[in-house]
Amino acid sequence: MDDIWEPHAPAADGGLRPLAAEGLDLRAAGEATTRRLADGRIEVTAESPGEARIEWRLPCTDATALWTPDPRGTGWLPAAWSAPRRTSLAKGAPVAALVGTGDHAVCAFAAGRADVLAGAGVVEENGEFRFWVQATGRLTVRIDTSRRHFARCLADLADWWADGRTAAVPDAARRPAYSTWYAMHQDVTPEAVEAQAALGKELGLDTIIVDDGWMTRDRTRGYAHCGDWEPLSLPGTADHVRRVHDLGVRYLLWYALPFIGKESAAWDRLGRHALADAGHLGAIVADPRYPAVRDHLTDRLARAVEEWGMDGLKIDFVDWFAVPDPPAPGPEADCATVDEGVERLLAAIHARITAVQPEAMTEHRQPYTSPGLWPYTTMVRATDCPLSPQENRQRTVDLRLVAGPVAVHSDMLMWHPDEPAEQVACHLINVLFAVPQVSVDLAAQNPGQREALAFWLGVVRTHLDTLQRGELRPDRPDLGYPMVTAAGDGTVVVARYAPLPVRTGDGPWHTLLVANADADPEVRLLGVHGPAGITVRDARGRIVRNDTADLAGDTTVTVPRGGLLTLSRPPA
Structure with missing residues (x-):
């Protein structure tokens, strides 16, 4: 060499x-x-x-x-x-x-x-x-x-x-969810959360994830108040959670796991155990090599499930533990490495919450996607990319490729109040092979937006096994995946993000779905022969074509932007 x-x-x-x-x-x-x-x-x-x-x-x-x-x-x-x-x-x-x-x-x-x-x-x-x-x-x-x-x-x-080292992923982790983050930011109240949970359930959102703001009355988006994790903006928390459960909606609560804020009561006791100073955030990154840090954080997070009846946790900022040059640990530390401390911390939290709720969910986020974390999580979300459908598509597909058994979630979907129904549909199509999270004010949506949302959430729920558990074949990573296919149990789902022909052939499928997120409505099907039922729906789920045709191997079907083509034929 x-x-x-x-x-x-x-x-x-x-x-x-x-x-x-x-x-x-x-x-x-x-x-x-x-x-x-x-x-x-x-x-x-x-x-x-x-x-x-x-x-x-x-x-x-x-x-x-x-x-x-x-x-x-x-x-x-x-x-x-x-x-x-x-x-x-x-x-x-x-x-x-x-x-x-x-x-x-x-x-x-x-x-x-x-x-x-x-x-x-x-x-x-x-x-x-x-x-x-x-x-x-x-x-x-x-x-x-x-x-x-x-x-x-x-x-x-x-x-x-x-190799058998994974947590059990409950079905609930694969069902569409509502997040409060982009819609509310820190302005969370029991009334606002319950209102969105009720509206979301009607549309097909089975879980609500309450993000930052619940533990403080401060609205400046800092982290100086992290560490105590008292529900200052969610009074009567257990009763509030019961009301959400009565709607048939599961509930997850957000925690910025590593941060001990300088305005928290925990600061005096744990502030000296700093792995790094996140001074611009008003907090430190606490050092998980110390039992006192792990015990405090485990007690604080487990409380959401043990005392308030939550269905799981959204654990944020785990990647902040990855400090390039950590300080030498003091005599009270009992872990040789930070990774060992992180694993002990996450394992303790997981054990506590699953002891109370065996199907408790835990959300992690890019970039903390190591397979070493699989035993302690059920879902992983694409990192923040608000109002960027292409980024959301690429990040969720990237995650799917090496997430193993863990459910992959999109970054929260948001859009401008004037967004047309077709683009709302395209937001959902771009994350079709992940679990969609939605974060807009559902009460403010116009009829077209609501119809597009309900229709595509219905597609996700109906074809969940194929979309999330089927064999995934994304095309052209160098071009950001302009087409993605999933196949399983006789169903093939293709999402088209560019004016490309769909090459499925006459494989052993009985149902073929083609979701069109491109402005070009002429969807060309190659290699499909014989009679098939053809149904085309627009972005709002309205039928625009419903008939039978004898396909000759090169057929063009008009599918409006944000719409869905369904081909049906008897099982082979």
């Missing part, structure tokens, strides 16, 4: 030694072994008392994008000297895929531990693509060069991660 390294690579004589691997220039530092899993798939393990490192190169031919799970992380090929990614239990996931023409994976990989440093990029001098991963101690990496669809490769790597 030549001497072309980015600053984080060891020198040429730094102990990397070659390993046998078909089609790869594979090397490792430390005691290393390889194991062949299947055609084009291997597992490499390296172990060292210091830094173990696994590195490999391959020709960068016919490549279009480097896929990563990071927000805004896909769509280009970085240079080999680009800054590496550091992942931990609290931030990121150790996985990536070099995607080629036709959406096959030129090479995909995942590490078997959360805390790694990983780099990937084009070697300018010779056009190769180089990957490397390093960590202290034992490191295992799976490498996939099978050239299957990149989504299939990533799903297999996620299955390897799971």
Whole structure:
């Protein structure tokens, strides 16, 4: 191997030694072994008392994008000297895929531990693509060069991660939800929450998530009042929760887990246990290596379920625990690493709330998506992208690809009061393969907006298994997924975000849905033959076509923007 390294690579004589691997220039530092899993798939393990490192190169031919799970992380090929990614239990996931023409994976990989440093990029001098991963101690990496669809490769790597170490995900975690954040921000009251819960239930929103503001009367959006978690804006909390439950709606409550605010009563006792200073927020990031911190936060969060009857927690800002250079722990600490403290904290919270409510839900958020967190969460939400449907689409699809069993939620959907019904429908179509969260004032919606919302929430609920559990095949990650398909149990759902033909063929499906989020209404179907029932609905769910046609393999059907085409035929 030549001497072309980015600053984080060891020198040429730094102990990397070659390993046998078909089609790869594979090397490792430390005691290393390889194991062949299947055609084009291997597992490499390296172990060292210091830094173990696994590195490999391959020709960068016919490549279009480097896929990563990071927000805004896909769509280009970085240079080999680009800054590496550091992942931990609290931030990121150790996985990536070099995607080629036709959406096959030129090479995909995942590490078997959360805390790694990983780099990937084009070697300018010779056009190769180089990957490397390093960590202290034992490191295992799976490498996939099978050239299957990149989504299939990533799903297999996620299955390897799971290995039985996941929380049970209740059906409720997969049903549409209402969030108070964009609609109310901190102005939450029992009356406002109950009003939106009632309106949401009528439209198909089965859960309400109350966000920031419930624990303070301050409305300046700081975090100086975090840490005590008293329901100052939700008086009579248990009775209020019962009224929401009487509507048939589940209830989750938001917590900014790491923050101890400088205006909180907890400050005097815990302020000295600072992992980092979030001074501009009026708070510290509390250090979970200390039992006093973990015990306090566990008691505060578990109270929502144990005392007030909540159905779960929205746990925010876990990624703030991922401090690059944490201070040395004091004598009261009982964890060697911050990751160990985070895991103990989340495990304690999970144990407490599920002891009372076995189907309690816990929401996490990008970018804390490590598989090491799967035992402590039931759902993960796309990071904030208000009123940006393309970003919401890309982030939810990215999450779906490596979320394993965890339910993936969209960032909250919001729109201007004058938004046409067609665009409301497109907001929902853009997150069709995730659980939609909605955050607008439902009482202020006009009839068209309400109809679009109710119609598409109905589609999500009716086809939940296919949309959320079916095999996901997104097209063209380099272009932000202009088309996405999910298939399962005889149903195929295609969402079209650009004027592209739909190629489903005559596979073993009896129901084909095509959701059109593009301004071009002419949806071209390729490879579908024979008689089929055709129903077209507009963005508000109104039928604009309902008949039968004999399809000849290249058929164009007019589907209005925000509308839905349904083809039906007898099961094969």
